[in-house]
Amino acid sequence: MGRPSLILFVALGTAPAPLFAQAPSAADLWRVTATSLSTPAALETGVTAAFWNPAAPVRDASLAAGVQVVQTPEALKMGGVLVGADKALGAGWRVGLLYGRIDVRDLVRTTTSPSSEDGSIPVYEQLLGLRTSYRRGALAVGAMLEMHDARFDTERDGGLTLDAGFRLQLHRRITVAAASHFFPFDFSTTDGTDLYVGIEAVPVESAGIAGTSTLLALRYGTTYRASGDLEHTLAGGVLINRQVRVDFAATSESAYGERAWRLGLGLGVQIGRYVISVARGSGLNDIGATYRVGLDVDILR
Numbered sequence: 001m002g003r004p005s006l007i008l009f010v011a012l013g014t015a016p017a018p019l020f021a022q023a024p025s026a027a028d029l030w031r032v033t034a035t036s037l038s039t040p041a042a043l044e045t046g047v048t049a050a051f052w053n054p055a056a057p058v059r060d061a062s063l064a065a066g067v068q069v070v071q072t073p074e075a076l077k078m079g080g081v082l083v084g085a086d087k088a089l090g091a092g093w094r095v096g097l098l099y100g101r102i103d104v105r106d107l108v109r110t111t112t113s114p115s116s117e118d119g120s121i122p123v124y125e126q127l128l129g130l131r132t133s134y135r136r137g138a139l140a141v142g143a144m145l146e147m148h149d150a151r152f153d154t155e156r157d158g159g160l161t162l163d164a165g166f167r168l169q170l171h172r173r174i175t176v177a178a179a180s181h182f183f184p185f186d187f188s189t190t191d192g193t194d195l196y197v198g199i200e201a202v203p204v205e206s207a208g209i210a211g212t213s214t215l216l217a218l219r220y221g222t223t224y225r226a227s228g229d230l231e232h233t234l235a236g237g238v239l240i241n242r243q244v245r246v247d248f249a250a251t252s253e254s255a256y257g258e259r260a261w262r263l264g265l266g267l268g269v270q271i272g273r274y275v276i277s278v279a280r281g282s283g284l285n286d287i288g289a290t291y292r293v294g295l296d297v298d299i300l301r
Contacts, residue, residue, distance in 0.1 A: 021186035024150035024157040026125040028192055029102045030182075033070045033080050035281040036292035038247040038266030040221020040233045042165065042177040042198035046275065046296050048082040050098055050131045052196065053165040053179035054142030057135075058086045058094065059275075061298035070102075073288025077105045092135045098144070101126035125150040138169040146182070160185035165196075175200040193226040198233075215239040219249075229253075235264075243270045247279075266292075273298040 034041060041052040047066030049056035058064050065085045072078040080102035088094050104123040126149050133142030141164075148159045165179025181194040204216035219235040235249035245268040250261050266279035275296040280289050 020159055022159045022184040022188060022190045023146075023148050023161045023182040023192050024125060024159050025192065026123070026150035026152065026157070027127075027148060027159075027182055029078065029104070029125050030080070030100075031194075032072055032076065032078055032290070033102065033292075034223075035251075035262060035283070036070055036264065036279050036290040037281065038249050038264040038279045039235055039237065040196065040198035040219055040249070041181070041223065042167075042179050042196035042221060043175070043200055043219060046277075046294070047084040047086050047096065048098065048294065048296075050084060050086075050096055050129070050133075050142070050144055051082055051100060052181065053167065053177060054131050054144040054163055055133055055140045055165040055167045055177070055179065056142070057140060057167065058096075059296070059298060060088075061301050062088050063300040064296060064298050066294065066296040068292060068294040071291045073283055073290065075287050079103055079105065086131075094131075094133045094135075096131040096133075098129040098131060098146075099127070100129075121153045123152050140167045141165070145185075173202045173205075189226065191225070191227040195224040197222045197224075212241045214241075244268070273301075 037044065044052045045057050047058055047064050048068045063085070068082040070080040080100065082098065082100045084096055084098040086094055086096035102125050106120065127146045129144045129146040131142060131144040133140060143162065143164045146161045146163065148161065150157045161182045162185050163180045163183050165177065167175065167177040169175045176199050178195070178197045181196060182192050184190050184193065198219060198221040200217050200219045202215055202217050204214070206214050215238070217237045217239070219233070219237070221233040221235065223231040223233070231251055231253045233249050233251045235247065237245060237247040239245050247266040249264040251264065252259055252261055262282055264279065264281040266277060268275060268277040277294040279292040282289050
């Protein structure tokens with residue numbers, strides 16, 4: 001077991017159990033998946049983007065589904081998946097379901113000997129979320145209730161969180177968004193809660209050869225953690241003919257009293273009813289990169 005996994009093992013094993021109205025302590029594992037984002041979390045789009053912002057826009061389909069798979073560096077031995085479906089109800093209303101699970105792999109039992117015993121130690125956090133959103137004109141608002149279940153070996157824990165967010169488009173070229181993440185259902189205080197804010201500006205929109213178009217977007221985002229830490233993200237993106245999207249981001253994060261920059265790169269391609277996306281987030285201190293692969297499908301238009 002590598003040093004990062006050992007640190008994670010000890011942290012999870014000694015974390016105090018939260019109240020049922022809060023997310024389990026293991027919900028902190030989801031913060032690792034955020035390193036693969038190539039845009040500020042509040043500005044994410046797509047079916048599974050409701051995980052980051054319940055007001056995240058979905059393409060104008062009557063029924064849509066999406067999946068995101070995240071793989072962390074070998075040193076962390078973690079993997080995650082988000083699966084969602086979203087249905088239009090008419091008059092600007094949508095509802096959706098979201099399931100997510102993140103696991104820590106290859107944790108084994110030992111006794112007084114350095115050799116492992118049979119069987120691995122199960123460590124995971126999973127959630128099931130119900131989202132509702134409403135859009136009218138340039139404003140979209142949303143909320144999502146999440147039921148959490150976590151396991152650390154023989155210990156089980158659970159909880160409820162209620163998140164809310166909005167997305168507002170100003171003058172067609174500026175978008176602002178904000179959302180909470182894992183906010184306790186009883187409105188108590190917990191270090192596992194994050195607040196996201198993002199702003200996007202589209203200063204360049206040009207027509208090219210054969211009717212193609214190019215949009216250049218500049219983005220800024222912040223992540224405020226209830227523990228007091230603050231992250232800043234400088235990002236941008238290019239959308240070509242509304243079918244090919246390239247995103248890039250640089251995030252300044254703090255840990256152990258030090259601040260460092262983490263880079264992210266994403267590519268998305270729309271082919272008919274399908275949107276395929278891949279992203280890579282660089283790791284700090286030579287730990288390695290985190291990868292994300294996603295697919296969104298318009299089932300009914």
